[in-house]
Amino acid sequence: MAAVTAPSPPAPSDELLLERFAAGERAALEELFRRYRQPAYRVAFRLLGNEPDALDAVQEGFVKALTHLSGFQGRSSFKTWLLRVVSNAALDLGRQRGRRETLSLDAAGAADAADANLLTPDEAARGLERADLRSLLDQALATLSEAQRQTFVLHADAGLSYREVADAMSVSIGTVMSRLFYARQKLRAFLSQRTSL
Amino acid sequence: MRHDRANPGSSPERLTAFLDGELDPAAAARVEAWLADNAAAAEEIDGQRRVLRLWQANPPPEPGPAAWTTVLSRVETSLPAARPRRRKWPIALGLGAGAAAAVFAAVFLTRLFQGGPPKDADAPLPVIAPGDVTIISMDAPDAPGLVVAAPPVQEPIVLAGQDDVSVMDVKSYRDDDGLVPRIGEGEVPMIVAASMAPAGRGP
DSSP: OOOOOOOOOOOOOHHHHHHHHHTTOHHHHHHHHHHHHHHHHHHHHHHHOSHHHHHHHHHHHHHHHHHOGGGTTTTSOHHHHHHHHHHHHHHHHHHHHTHHHHHHHHHHHHHHHHHTTOBOHHHHHTTOOHHHHHHHHHHHHHTSOHHHHHHHHHHHTSOOOHHHHHHHHTSOHHHHHHHHHHHHHHHHHHHHHHBOO | OOOOTTOGGGOHHHHHHHHTTOSOHHHHHHHHHHHHTOHHHHHHHHHHHHHHHHHHHSOOOOOOHHHHHHHHHHHHHHTTTTOOOSOOOOHHHHHHHHHHHHHHHHHHHHHHHTSSSOSOTTSOBOOOOGGGOOOOOOOGGGGGGOOOOOOSOOSOBOOOOGGGOOOOOOOOOOOTTSOSOOOOTTOOOOOOOOOSSTTSOOO
16 A cells, blocks of 8 residues: 655745744744755855854844845845845945955965965865865955955855846846856956966 | 847856856857857856856855854844834935934924014025034944935025915825835825025925
8 A cells, every 4th residue: 555645735935934923923033044044154154254254144134134124025035135135244244344355465465375286176176175275265256346246146155046136236137147257257267377277 | 338149259148148058049059159269268168167166066164053043043132122113214314304304393493483484484494514414323223224425405495385385186105115204193294395596485
């Protein structure tokens, strides 16, 4: 006799969760947090470069996004709104703590050090110290303008579509696509000088 | 900026869409054909493709469960204080309109409570300059809404009399973005007209 599995109920929509959250239901907040914490964290980490700051930005982003819900309703999805707020919070935090600026200034020196020890794709494939590789990607990201950085990270790390990035940044889709091209071009230029990418 | 349809290299947007697999087959074939004749561009696109692979292969390290629990707890703690239910004038409007209204009200009410109509109704009221306002404090949740800009009215304000204004129509606005203050029951909306000619009345 074949086992019959009852279909699981569909996950509640973001809109429903937000209604429940507004009504004071704690579980709704937990579900929203669980649903979007990872993309939010990835964006924040890329923009800040370390876990404690990234978690601070995620926390601040969730609080701001949920206390200013009128800022997105009817215009975009909650995910887009949240990631917009988180990425802005991360950039603000980076400015306040001087993290990115320091990185940018240090990039030249770090690049010299990296030049002395060029990373090859083979090394990367063999699992070259992941932290070193991540640091190199971090330095490459720091060469981008703030707008390019935010656009690239929202697309590459949060998985937002062109349209969603455009909504999040209040720019046209063409601008998003153009920024992506030049961002990738800069990343490639930086990385190809330091690896045989 | 115009892009040559036969020359995808003139359009970074099209190359981005090509690299992301967002072009329809016919458009993708045109880009591929163009790249076949443009070695430098083909190398650039291949390089960008390798960058994306490298990027995706090195995601940020994930925080542990304890870190997530802490962050969620902090979010919950922060929310009640930062979740006002009352409707607020947004700061962007509030700063400009509020400052102008304060000057207006101060001058107008002072004259009003001195008794009778203003002695010189045509005399222009002063408009504050940017240096006249100092923000002493602000709620943290309001800070993202802060917009610093020139005041909406640059010229001295001339008060319009009752006979100077006639209401032709009244429209309601979508107020779901919080930018339009809601007029409560029993409250009377006020119209302030600014004249471009400092010495005369408004139209």
